[in-house]
Amino acid sequence: MSQSIAPVLEEKQTDTSPTLTFEEYRVYQSNDDVQYELYKGKLIPMATASALHTSICEYLVYKLQRYLAEHNLDLVVKTSVGVRTEDATSCIPDVLVCTQSLWEQILAKPGSGILDLGETPLLVVEVVSEDRRADYIIKRAQYELANVPEYCIVDPKFGKQKIRILAFIEGEDGYTHTDFFPGEEIVSVVFPDLVLLVDEILNPPLVEELVKAEQAQLQEFQQQVAIERQRTQQLEQEAVIERQ
Structure with a gap:
């Protein structure tokens, strides 16, 4: 994630920041170009993502979009879209997947793009930043509370590299997690x-290079089709001449 949704103020300190309702947060406009999450009514600023963080998110969006297209699924992949998890709490996962119809409902609403209570995404992804507790504890509890079917934590930190998949398994009351490591x-x-x-997610190739490779394959395929078409036309012409 870009920044923790965990409270940044100690209880013993005086908290003078405003408390917002969810509806106030949905239409909130900051003057500092900072994106905010909401935790129990408090605005939590999100730090600018690192270059690796950005590359990981772009790669996951690329892979997920192609998977959905290949399987003809009416789902969409989005970034910077909020997920309301409690009355006055809203997370912003790095990547999420939801139904196309649900996304169209969000588009029709005023204010920020946020999935409300009951508008549950199928998958959310967080890339771990400096505040590790936020992703492994705080957001796990929030997404579990919101009944998100699958929560993926991508941890690129050297020495701790792994991907954790949390999901609801039949017979269990809450999330069950499985860790996947390099290799x-x-x-x-x-x-x-x-x-x-895991290796490609933690050290992703440039999406731009992947798109170039796709275009090269497409052009090669189109050239082969054109050659085959010309060959077929030539054979047909030769057959006509022979009959004459």
Whole structure:
């Protein structure tokens, strides 16, 4: 994640910051170009993401979009979209997947793009920043409370690199987690056919290079189709001449 949703004020300190309702937060406009999450009515600023953080998110969006397209699923992949988890609490995961119809409902609402209570995404992803407790404890509790089917934590910190998948397993009351380490392939509960390598997620290739490679393959395929079409037309013409 870009920054913790955990409270940044100690109880013994005097908290003079304003307390917002969820509806006030939905239409809140900051004057400092900072994005805020909401925790129990308090605005929590989000720090600017690192370059690696940004690359990981872009790569995951790229892979998820292609997976959804290949399987013809009416789902969308979004970033910077909030998820309301309690009455006055709203997280902003780095990446989320929700239904297309749900996203269209969000588009029709005024204010910030936030999934309200009952508007549950299928998957949320957080990339761990300096505040590790926020992703492993605070946000785990929030997404579990909101009944998000799958919560993925990407931890790129050297010496602690791993990807944790938290999901609701039949027979369990809350999240059950599985850790995947470098050299392994993650197994998604919501998207079991999704193939993602831990190494590529933690050290992702440039999406721009992946798109270039796709375009090169497409052009090569189109050229082969054109050659085959010309060959077919030539054979047909030769056959016509022979019959004459």
